[in-house]
Amino acid sequence: MKTEKQSSNTPKRVLITGCSSGFGLLTAVGAAKLGYETIATMRNLNKSHPLKDALKAQNTSAQIEQLDVTEPDSIAAIVEKVGPIDILVNNAGILITSSFLDQTDEEMRQVFETNYFGIVNLTKAFTPGMVERNSGRIVNIASLAGLGGHPFNAAYAASKHVLVGFTKSIRTELAPFGIDVISVEPGYHKTEIIRVNANQSENFYNRQSPMFQWNRGFLKAFLDEIVPRAGEPEAAVKTILMLMAAEKPKSHYVIGKDAKFATILQWLGLGDWLEKKVYRAIRRARRLENKREAEKKARRKQKRRAEATR
Numbered sequence: 001m002k003t004e005k006q007s008s009n010t011p012k013r014v015l016i017t018g019c020s021s022g023f024g025l026l027t028a029v030g031a032a033k034l035g036y037e038t039i040a041t042m043r044n045l046n047k048s049h050p051l052k053d054a055l056k057a058q059n060t061s062a063q064i065e066q067l068d069v070t071e072p073d074s075i076a077a078i079v080e081k082v083g084p085i086d087i088l089v090n091n092a093g094i095l096i097t098s099s100f101l102d103q104t105d106e107e108m109r110q111v112f113e114t115n116y117f118g119i120v121n122l123t124k125a126f127t128p129g130m131v132e133r134n135s136g137r138i139v140n141i142a143s144l145a146g147l148g149g150h151p152f153n154a155a156y157a158a159s160k161h162v163l164v165g166f167t168k169s170i171r172t173e174l175a176p177f178g179i180d181v182i183s184v185e186p187g188y189h190k191t192e193i194i195r196v197n198a199n200q201s202e203n204f205y206n207r208q209s210p211m212f213q214w215n216r217g218f219l220k221a222f223l224d225e226i227v228p229r230a231g232e233p234e235a236a237v238k239t240i241l242m243l244m245a246a247e248k249p250k251s252h253y254v255i256g257k258d259a260k261f262a263t264i265l266q267w268l269g270l271g272d273w274l275e276k277k278v279y280r281a282i283r284r285a286r287r288l289e290n291k292r293e294a295e296k297k298a299r300r301k302q303k304r305r306a307e308a309t310r
């Protein structure tokens with residue numbers, strides 16, 4: 001896969017959201033290295049050190065700006081400060097894990113505010129400048145979860161589904177203005193969203209919930225089976241950088257072995273088989289968690305008895 005070096009006479013201006021870690025950080029460094037005039041944004045500038053260090057290590061630079069995609073004032077300020085731009089990479093995203101039954105209305109809305117409305121609002125703010133110049137590119141980082149379901153991350157999957165629908169719809173609207181709109185659907189990759197940013201719902205450990213054991217089963221299956229097999233983010237970022245410059249980009253790109261495998265199964269009509277496989281893995285993990293919990297309880301009881309007879 002080729003990533004094109006930018007001509008030094010006409011460097012394109014690219015703005016990327018969510019550059020404090022993961023895909024955003026790596027895309028910002030890669031874009032700067034390729035000669036793009038790179039505007040790397042993040043909601044909390046106190047988290048800019050990893051990006052600064054990575055830019056320095058690659059002997060390159062980027063303009064680092066504050067942008068919270070859920071804040072209208074923050075969006076207005078960035079457009080005023082850095083617009084117009086040639087390429088917008090809508091990368092910022094969050095997830096909040098638990099059964100949908102345990103998720104509060106506020107949590108579900110928070111996921112949509114970031115993963116969907118944040119992108120819609122930022123895109124609306126930057127697109128008029130692209131329309132005026134009859135040129136532009138918008139790259140939306142969706143997810144494999146936006147093509148299929150994702151148990152225990154229903155709000156996340158739903159937000160990515162609507163993002164894919166939004167991308168496909170505005171792609172046709174903006175085509176007459178020379179603006180390409182593309183979505184990418186990565187599978188699991190080793191970034192902070194599956195580590196420190198893997199937020200759990202505040203009711204995740206609510207013992208009164210009928211989903212209590214299933215939430216824990218999912219978490220165990222996730223940690224034991226998904227996280228160790230997740231792909232390296234550099235591979236995904238290579239595709240993002242490639243399609244920032246691709247002459248005739250396709251409407252969407254599935255990234256990662258797991259995502260490609262799941263997509264092929266869907267094509268073959270084997271989506272239900274995969275769904276059952278996921279269900280069995282969570283059920284197995286739930287049993288193991290229950291066993292571990294029962295053993296812990298028995299050990300505590302034994303200890304109390306031993307102390308009482310001393």
Ligand SMILES: NC(=O)c1ccc[n+]([C@@H]2O[C@H](COP(=O)([O-])OP(=O)(O)OC[C@H]3O[C@@H](n4cnc5c(N)ncnc54)[C@H](OP(=O)(O)O)[C@@H]3O)[C@@H](O)[C@H]2O)c1
Binds near residue numbers: 017018070193
């Ligand atoms: N890694 C995967 O397995 C995977 C798979 C499919 C899709 N994706 C998607 O890839 C994108 C990037 O995620 P990642 O994997 O690189 O995870 P990450 O390392 O957690 O990065 C997420 C970034 O989004 C930022 N962010 C969150 N809310 C924001 C807001 N309101 N305004 C601006 N920035 C905000 C985070 O900033 P803070 O540091 O301030 O929280 C962080 O910089 C997301 O859209 C995610 O859904 C990831």
